[in-house]
Amino acid sequence: MKKNEFNKKLGMCICRIRLKKGLTQVDVSALLGNNPQNISRIERGLISPTLFWIFNFAKCLEIHPDEIFKELDE
Amino acid sequence: MKKNEFNKKLGMCICRIRLKKGLTQVDVSALLGNNPQNISRIERGLISPTLFWIFNFAKCLEIHPDEIFKELDE
DNA sequence: TAAAATATAACCGTATAAGGTTATACAAAA
């Protein structure tokens, strides 16, 4: 799988999880301590977040990191 | 958990998995198509690889990404 | 011993992740 394709899939997973929690991009950025523009870029697949970012995201949203990954490897 | 601590834990997991497969850093870098110095930096926790890198690593070593993560969240 | 394999380290570059600011678009609600 190419990097662009991977980033897009990852972004959609992030977005889906965020909406399932009823949060806005601003909400998530406040929880993580960064800016909403970055969340937007991640959800649209423009950038590929580090694993450290992913783990913080999962922790702040009170989910298991597996929830993000299990939809990515097919 | 701080970023440095996280990176060190992650690096140790990567290293343990690599050794379990009987591979050198050069072997892994050849499989992934990057240089061994980068593997060394990751294993020592100096840098935090992207999730894209992690998934490629897992695929090349024929393991589930979960194997890396399940030792990280405590 | 000498040579090769392995890992770490110090550089110097480039690519990209990420923050900050501002503007734009659009929908929902007043």
Added chain:
DNA sequence: TTTTGTATAACCTTATACGGTTATATTTTA
């Protein structure tokens, strides 16, 4: 209509991931 909330976008800057090269240290092997 006007206002507000939400998301996207275009910039610029800084931090960092990553490649390439070279050197060093250590272990292993011939």
